[in-house]
Amino acid sequence: MPDAVSDPKGPTSDPKDVVRRFFATLGTGDFAAIGEFFTDDSVWMVNDVARGLPSQHGRRAIIDDFLQPVREGLFEPGDPKVEIRSMIGEGDRVAAETTARGMLRNGNHYENHYVFIAQVDGDKVTFLREYMDTAYAHDISAGSGSADGDADDHVAEQLRRLGHD
Numbered sequence: 390m391p392d393a394v395s396d397p398k399g400p401t402s403d404p405k406d407v408v409r410r411f412f413a414t415l416g417t418g419d420f421a422a423i424g425e426f427f428t429d430d431s432v433w434m435v436n437d438v439a440r441g442l443p444s445q446h447g448r449r450a451i452i453d454d455f456l457q458p459v460r461e462g463l464f465e466p467g468d469p470k471v472e473i474r475s476m477i478g479e480g481d482r483v484a485a486e487t488t489a490r491g492m493l494r495n496g497n498h499y500e501n502h503y504v505f506i507a508q509v510d511g512d513k514v515t516f517l518r519e520y521m522d523t524a525y526a527h528d529i530s531a532g533s534g535s536a537d538g539d540a541d542d543h544v545a546e547q548l549r550r551l552g553h554d
Contacts, residue, residue, distance in 0.1 A: 402509075402511045402512055404478050404480075404481055404482070404483045404507070404509035405476050405478040405483050407426070407483075407507075407509045407512055407513075407514065408473075408476065408478075408483045408485055408505075408507050408509065408514070409473065409476075410426075411423075411426045411507075411514055412471045412473055412485070412487065414426065415456075415471055416469075416470045416471055418460055418466070418467060420452050420456065420457055423452060423456065424448050424451070424452045426512070426513060426514045427447070427448040427451050427452075427513065427514060428447075428448060428513050428515065429447045429448055429449075430446075430447065430515065431446075431447065431448060431451060431513065431514060431515050431516065431517075432444055432445065432446050432515070432516050432517070433445045433451045433455060433517045433519070434516075434517070434518045434519065435519045435521075435523070436518060436519065436520045436521075436523075437523040462494075463493055463494060463530045464491050464492065464493055464494065464499070465491065465492040465493070465494060467491075468490075468491025468492050468493075468499070469489040469490055469491030469499055470489070470490055470491060471487050471488070471489045471503075472487060472488045472489075472490070473485055473486075473487050474486040474487060474488060481508055481509050481510060482506065482507065482508050482509075483505075483506075483507045483509060484504060484505070484506050484507075485503075485504070485505045485507065486502070486503070486504050487502070487503045487504075487505060488500065488501070488502050488503070489501050489503060493529065493530050495530065495531065495532040497529050497530070499526075499529055499530070501521050501522055501525055501526055502521065502522070503519060503520060503521045504519075504520045504521075505517055505518065505519050505520070506518045506520075
């Protein structure tokens with residue numbers, strides 16, 4: 390029986406395969422390739438009720454105002470990597486249990502468990518809701534981003550907007 394991450398390559402419109410390819414691509418840090426999974430109407434929502442984290446609407450906001458600042462501002466180059474632990478699919482929706490691991494710029498090792506609910510249309514992710522331990526993520530990454538002065542202005546501004554000061 391193949392595991393949840395088998396064959397993350399190749400064109401397909403099976404929602405579980407699209408989600409496998411998305412997470413494999415996300416781990417590369419290739420923002421142009423990651424952006425190909427989204428449309429101008431896609432939404433990425435992080436369930437961070439305490440901080441009221443805004444959802445990102447559209448490919449540009451998802452990449453430029455969320456993923457790139459988090460990856461480049463908080464993590465060492467090439468991190469974090471996402472391991473798919475399990476997936477369940479029904480129709481166009483996929484639930485993926487994942488673990489993200491990597492080194493933060495503040496020297497801490499990051500390991501957080503996630504559940505993503507994805508809605509897929511063809512080869513595009515039209516909606517993604519992310520559940521994780523947001524308190525852990527904020528605590529362990531303290532001092533990784535804008536506070537150290539190394540982040541460019543856009544990255545620093547977006548990290549502050551996301552609650553990383």
